[in-house]
Amino acid sequence: MKKDIIKLIPFLSKQDLMTVANEILEGKIINVDMVVIYPFLQRSDLEELVDKLIEKNESELISKAIPFISKEKVLEVYNAANAGKLNDFDISVCIPFLDKDQVMRIFMDLTKSNE
Amino acid sequence: MLNLEVIGQKIANLRKQKDMTQQELADSLYVSRQAISKWERGEGLPSIEILSDLTKLFEVSIDYILDSSDILENDYQTMMQQYPRESVIYKYLNSSNLNEDFKSIFYLLKQEERKKMIDLFLSRNLNVDILHMWPYLNQGERSYMLYNIRSKKIDVDNKELCAMMNDEERIIFQNCYVIHKGKEKRK
Numbered sequence: 001m002k003k004d005i006i007k008l009i010p011f012l013s014k015q016d017l018m019t020v021a022n023e024i025l026e027g028k029i030i031n032v033d034m035v036v037i038y039p040f041l042q043r044s045d046l047e048e049l050v051d052k053l054i055e056k057n058e059s060e061l062i063s064k065a066i067p068f069i070s071k072e073k074v075l076e077v078y079n080a081a082n083a084g085k086l087n088d089f090d091i092s093v094c095i096p097f098l099d100k101d102q103v104m105r106i107f108m109d110l111t112k113s114n115e
Numbered sequence: 116m117l118n119l120e121v122i123g124q125k126i127a128n129l130r131k132q133k134d135m136t137q138q139e140l141a142d143s144l145y146v147s148r149q150a151i152s153k154w155e156r157g158e159g160l161p162s163i164e165i166l167s168d169l170t171k172l173f174e175v176s177i178d179y180i181l182d183s184s185d186i187l188e189n190d191y192q193t194m195m196q197q198y199p200r201e202s203v204i205y206k207y208l209n210s211s212n213l214n215e216d217f218k219s220i221f222y223l224l225k226q227e228e229r230k231k232m233i234d235l236f237l238s239r240n241l242n243v244d245i246l247h248m249w250p251y252l253n254q255g256e257r258s259y260m261l262y263n264i265r266s267k268k269i270d271v272d273n274k275e276l277c278a279m280m281n282d283e284e285r286i287i288f289q290n291c292y293v294i295h296k297g298k299e300k301r302k
Contacts, residue, residue, distance in 0.1 A: 038205075039201050039202075039204075039205050042209070043205075043209040067198065067199055067201075067202030067205075068202055068205050071116075091162070092160070092161075092162045095117070095160050095162070095163065096116065096117050096119060096160050096197075096198075097116055097117075098117065099116070099117070099185050100117065100181045100182075100184050100185045103117070103163070103166075103177075103181060104177060104178065104181060106163050107163055107166060107167065107177045110163055110164065110167060111167065114167075
């Protein structure tokens with residue numbers, strides 16, 4: 001079953017891929033790593049999935065999605081982690097995927113909060 | 116995306132200006148020497164807290180460390196060198212400049228990645244104009260494309276495309292096109 005799903009992934013429609021991702025998230029499909037689906041999802045769908053992963057506090061799955069999401073969404077993840085909404089999330093994985101201005105803003109916020 | 120090599124080079128230069136070894140810098144920041152080495156090679160980035168410590172230690176602004184560190188949106192070569200290939204290809208596939216960026220990424224791809232890109236086009240999942248793709252395809256890829264244009268009924272601007280082809284390709288294309296059009300007429 002697991003192998004069958006993984007082999008089918010490149011041929012599934014965007015809609016079917018999202019269904020598979022949601023079913024993995026809900027535990028209806030087990031033993032399939034959600035991460036293998038990421039490169040095949042549309043960015044908007046992947047970002048919708050990341051929102052659900054944040055709600056469910058799935059830190060590891062979120063950190064593996066970071067290279068594929070937009071810098072705006074990376075910043076959202078960073079802020080969620082910084083606000084303590086994600087347990088055991090390594091916040092430093094976000095930084096390279098932000099742009100200079102975003103890093104500058106985080107830096108300034110940190111400096112202000114330290115003062 | 117940040118250019119980790121540019122930032123790493125700045126950290127290395129600042130350390131050398133202070134006449135410090137990697138070990139001395141590591142000790143003053145409470146990190147391992149391997150971490151310093153990794154940052155300087157552009158294989159990682161310090162946390163924001165450590166960046167803050169670095170600015171104090173080297174007496175520079177954060178702006179100085181991050182200056183020119185943004186990778187240009189179409190600089191796929193630098194991205195490929197520093198980030199996972201799969202994520203760079205994904206970034207291209209979600210780009211709003213697919214036509215313009217095609218030439219910036221396609222030559223960087225491995226054979227199987229090029230094939231996947233062409234298959235995405237043929238399955239109408241990559242919205243690139245074939246006229247932008249054609250000059251960057253090799254002989255085998257052009258033949259593959261020609262045969263599939265016919266079987267998958269891909270709409271192409273045949274006049275402009277023919278102008279880019281060599282004689283042999285033009286004959287194959289025109290045969291395919293005539294057969295395809297003939298079948299349509301019969302319907």
